[in-house]
Amino acid sequence: MLASLPELDRRLTQVTIENMLEKYRIFKTVTFEAKEAGITYSYTERFHGATNSVTDQTAAIATHNVDVPAARRAYCALIDSVVERLTLREQQLVRxxxxxxxxxxxxxxxxxxxxxxxxxxxxVKIRxxxxxxxxxxxxxLQLLSLAALEKTSSGARKEK
Structure with missing residues (x-):
């Protein structure tokens, strides 16, 4: 048995999807600035005892410089794959x-x-x-929650 498709709030869905597409556009157009390790140490006053924790600034920066661009590319690839599943007119409109x-x-x-x-x-119908x-x-793909986009009755809206 097929599950019924949810009824979504059209305006809220539009705003949510437009925000996600704006994020896509930003990721595609704004270049990623890689962080660099500082070469001079600064004095840090500590009022507590030893924490016995070791930090590696260079490793943290290297991880950031690899993970953030990879996450941006993955997000854009997911959006591209979703757009490719639309009809030709819908694809043309979104692109x-x-x-x-x-x-x-x-x-x-x-x-x-x-x-x-x-x-x-x-x-408007195509969009x-x-x-x-x-x-x-x-x-x-678990990039958004349908529960947040579902239509609510007018009585539930007034309570908010």
Whole structure:
């Protein structure tokens, strides 16, 4: 038996997915600045006894310089794989509107990128379907929680 698909809050889903795509764009466009080890030691006043802990600043920096870019690449690869699963129109919308280096606007996409051009309402439907599919896929990859995006009744909203 197939589980029913959850009903998600369209606006909240859009905001969440747009934030994730903005993070993707930042990772792709902003270069990672590697940390460097300091070569001079500074005096650190200690008012307590020995902690018997050993720190290795160089190892911590080296680990950071390897792990952070790898995590950024992995995040971008996951987003790319999710976008590749969408229909061609949905892929075109997401790539042109959210994944390119330079920002573009919705009206530019539905008037000039889509061939033939579509209406604003059709564009919103395509985007909503794409974001819904992306939310399901990203939840499957454990990058977001569907429970946070599910629609709540109007009574539950008023209590918040």
């Amino acid at each position: 042109e509107r959210y994944l390119r280096r330079e920002e573009s606007y919705d009206y530019t996409i539905y008037n000039h990128v889509f061939d033939p051009p579509v209406s604003k309402d059709t564009y 909503s379907k794409a974001f819904y599919k992306m939310a399901l896929a990203l939840a499957d």
